[in-house]
Amino acid sequence: MEKNNILLMAYGTPSKKEDVGPYLKDIFNGKEVPQNVVEETLEKYEKIGFSPLKSITEEQAVLLERNLAALGHVCSVSIGMKHWHPRIEEVASAIKEGDPEKVIGMIIHPFKSVMGSEEYKKMFFSAFNGLDAKFIDSWYSEEVLYDAWSDNIKAELRKFSNINDVFVIFTSHGLPSSVEDKIYKTQLEEFSSRLAEMNNIKNYCLAYQNGSHTNWYAPEVTQKLTDVKDKGFKDVLIVPIGYLSDSLETLYDIDIGYKKFSVDIGINMHRASCLNLSDKLISAMSSAIVKAL
Numbered sequence: 001m002e003k004n005n006i007l008l009m010a011y012g013t014p015s016k017k018e019d020v021g022p023y024l025k026d027i028f029n030g031k032e033v034p035q036n037v038v039e040e041t042l043e044k045y046e047k048i049g050f051s052p053l054k055s056i057t058e059e060q061a062v063l064l065e066r067n068l069a070a071l072g073h074v075c076s077v078s079i080g081m082k083h084w085h086p087r088i089e090e091v092a093s094a095i096k097e098g099d100p101e102k103v104i105g106m107i108i109h110p111f112k113s114v115m116g117s118e119e120y121k122k123m124f125f126s127a128f129n130g131l132d133a134k135f136i137d138s139w140y141s142e143e144v145l146y147d148a149w150s151d152n153i154k155a156e157l158r159k160f161s162n163i164n165d166v167f168v169i170f171t172s173h174g175l176p177s178s179v180e181d182k183i184y185k186t187q188l189e190e191f192s193s194r195l196a197e198m199n200n201i202k203n204y205c206l207a208y209q210n211g212s213h214t215n216w217y218a219p220e221v222t223q224k225l226t227d228v229k230d231k232g233f234k235d236v237l238i239v240p241i242g243y244l245s246d247s248l249e250t251l252y253d254i255d256i257g258y259k260k261f262s263v264d265i266g267i268n269m270h271r272a273s274c275l276n277l278s279d280k281l282i283s284a285m286s287s288a289i290v291k292a293l
Helices: 017-027 035-047 053-070 088-097 117-127 143-157 182-198 221-230 248-265 279-292
Strands: 004-010 075-081 103-107 133-135 166-173 204-209 235-239 268-271
Touching: 004 053, 004 088, 004 117, 017 035, 035 248, 053 075, 053 279, 075 088, 088 117, 103 117, 103 279, 117 133, 143 182, 143 235, 143 279, 166 182, 166 221, 182 204, 204 221, 204 248, 221 235, 221 248, 235 248, 248 268
Parallel strands: 004 075, 004 103, 103 133, 166 204, 166 235, 235 268
Antiparallel strands: none
């Protein structure tokens, strides 16, 4: 039986204090990062006990391999990180040493984007040049992925006293305004609209998590929270559709940063849980991979 190799890719995250500076330097293509930026970033990581992204990705790989086997597909699933260890290039080298018959690349982000999937795609094909390799550009259309998010949305909506009075903000990572990425925006809008319809959500929008960046995609989350407040809404649910796994962007940016901003302006904000190790997430990923085999 043919044994396929799956490379599951994520952004990467530092796991201890000493990693933060080198990690940021890697993100900025080897450029030295101002010490105040390093210290501010370290403070964020320390407040959340560092990001669980790597451990979640490792567990996702185990579950994915097991689920694919149950579907009759013998696969070896490895993980590779774009900006930290285990690096994509390092893992690719190890995979190639095993003389693979086929390699499939997938990132744990279902939307296609110029600065996201396209960059991973280049790294993937560069690493596996000359081999039978295939990269999954996007997989947001997997039906069970909508079901997975719907489960978490419904669970969080039940915590509000009146569901009909809740404004839902779907979020994903922003990009510089100079980067025109119509496909990314369209897929996010389509996904948000479909989730809203499935869950009978009448009041909703898409907003971008831009961090401290200026001149990035609009509307930015805090801008939208202010708009929602001005419209008379007091209850807000943030659904981070661009973040399948918990990371700094959910555990700090939303749970601490946006939460404090919401409290300060009089908004009762909740967040839908990330999918993390959801059976339905694993099913969605498996379905996309089986189609690529």
